[in-house]
Amino acid sequence: MNLLEFFTWLESTGGSASIRESILLYPIIETTHVLTLALFFGFIGLMDLRLTGIALRDVPVTQITRRIQPLGVIGFVLMAITGVLLFYSGPLRAYTNIFFRVKMLLIVLAGVNAMVFHRTVFRKVETWDSALHPPRGARLAGLFSLLFWSGVIICGRMQAYKWFE
Amino acid sequence: MTMDLLAFFQSLEATFIGTKVRESLWMFPVIECVHLLALGLMGGAVLAVDLRLLGWGLREQPAAKLEAALHPWLTGGVAMMAVTGVPMFLSEAVKCYYSPPFWYKMGLLAVATIFAFTVRRRVARKSIELAVTGGGRLTALASLALWFGVAFSGRWIAFY
Numbered sequence: 502m503n504l505l506e507f508f509t510w511l512e513s514t515g516g517s518a519s520i521r522e523s524i525l526l527y528p529i530i531e532t533t534h535v536l537t538l539a540l541f542f543g544f545i546g547l548m549d550l551r552l553t554g555i556a557l558r559d560v561p562v563t564q565i566t567r568r569i570q571p572l573g574v575i576g577f578v579l580m581a582i583t584g585v586l587l588f589y590s591g592p593l594r595a596y597t598n599i600f601f602r603v604k605m606l607l608i609v610l611a612g613v614n615a616m617v618f619h620r621t622v623f624r625k626v627e628t629w630d631s632a633l634h635p636p637r638g639a640r641l642a643g644l645f646s647l648l649f650w651s652g653v654i655i656c657g658r659m660q661a662y663k664w665f666e
Numbered sequence: 667m668t669m670d671l672l673a674f675f676q677s678l679e680a681t682f683i684g685t686k687v688r689e690s691l692w693m694f695p696v697i698e699c700v701h702l703l704a705l706g707l708m709g710g711a712v713l714a715v716d717l718r719l720l721g722w723g724l725r726e727q728p729a730a731k732l733e734a735a736l737h738p739w740l741t742g743g744v745a746m747m748a749v750t751g752v753p754m755f756l757s758e759a760v761k762c763y764y765s766p767p768f769w770y771k772m773g774l775l776a777v778a779t780i781f782a783f784t785v786r787r788r789v790a791r792k793s794i795e796l797a798v799t800g801g802g803r804l805t806a807l808a809s810l811a812l813w814f815g816v817a818f819s820g821r822w823i824a825f826y
Contacts, residue, residue: 532821538702539709539817547710557735560727568724572717654706655699662695 508592520590527590534583541576542650544569549650552643554634561630562639566623599665604656611649618642675759684756694757701750705817708743711736712782712813715790719806721798729802733790744779767822774819778812 502510511517520526550556551565588595595601622638629635635643678684687693715733717723724732755762762768789805 528822528825532818535702535705535821536814536817539705540713542703542706543708543710543713546706547714556739557732560724560735564724564726568722568726569714572713572723651703654702658699658702659695 505596508596511589511592517589517592520586527587530583530586530590534580534587537576537579537583538654541573541580542654544573544576545650546647548573549643549646552635552639553647554632554640558633559631562626562632562635563630566626595660597666598660598663600656600659600662604653604660607649607652607656611646611653614642614645614649618646672760672763675763678756679759681756683753684759687753687757694754697750697754701747701754704743704746704750707739708747708813711740711743712809715786716806716809719790719793719798719802721803725796728796729790729793731794733787733793737787740782744782762823765823765826767819767826771816771819771823774812774815778809778816781809781812 520530547556548565548569551558551560551562557565618639622636622642629639634640679688687697714723714736715729718725718727718729718732786805786809789802793799793802
């Protein structure tokens with residue numbers, strides 16, 4: 502079974518149709534997805550701005566990762582659950598959509614960026630915890646995170662438009 | 667009076683910016699994207715302070731300090747929302763006229779903005795201690811409810 506066949510099957514399931522055809526379910530899931538953006542991107546963005554040395558410079562980085570990161574993760578989980586449901590409501594529409602594909606790619610890239618950051622520069626965070634300007638690696642990780650997630654938001658919004666199809 | 671307002675909205679839709687945005691294939695989507703990015707920016711600035719007033723988030727920092735540090739980001743976010751929101755409104759002013767969520771959003775937006783720059787700002791600036799106060803908690807809940815209402819009704823302009 503290839504991806505297209507799998508998506509076709511997914512779209513034919515009862516759950517997919519019931520979200521797609523519901524007057525209330527779809528708007529509620531979508532609104533939750535959009536509003537959670539403020540929680541997720543708000544907090545991840547705040548962390549990124551600290552890493553780049555732009556905002557909250559006099560707050561130690563570990564305070565932010567300890568207090569803000571878990572809230573961002575809650576946001577991410579909510580985004581993922583509602584996002585999967587939205588995808589499930591119309592897999593074939595997503596399949597042919599270029600913005601959806603780019604969005605998935607950017608999410609992977611954002612994930613890789615976060616993983617690399619945690620496994621490298623962040624390991625020695627005690628040496629730069631209170632630095633007004635974090636080391637180059639941290640600043641780059643923050644910048645890439647901002648760029649990737651902004652791209653995800655833009656592609657997510659553009660998905661509503663059927664360009665290049 | 668009602669007709670006058672409708673006529674006014676019709677003339678708003680006929681303005682140069684309204685017409686340009688409506689007739690362009692890409693302008694509305696692009697403005698929408700910036701509107702959403704600003705939502706994220708604003709979200710961080712609002713939530714970090716409100717959650718702190720509730721005793722969550724950056725507990726090692728007093729709310730007053732966070733409010734001072736994040737105020738420019740809130741102002742910038744609100745400004746970005748307005749700069750992108752106005753042309754989108756102009757492009758479909760008549761549709762907005764008939765949309766109940768639009769009117770809820772405008773009402774809540776006015777209250778939320780005034781509240782943010784008066785009561786909430788004053789309460790947060792007085793919170794120089796780490797302890798959570800009843801007044802701070804109440805202010806934060808009101809702020810969260812107001813902004814949630816603005817964002818929620820904003821999204822629902824597309825549905826109704």
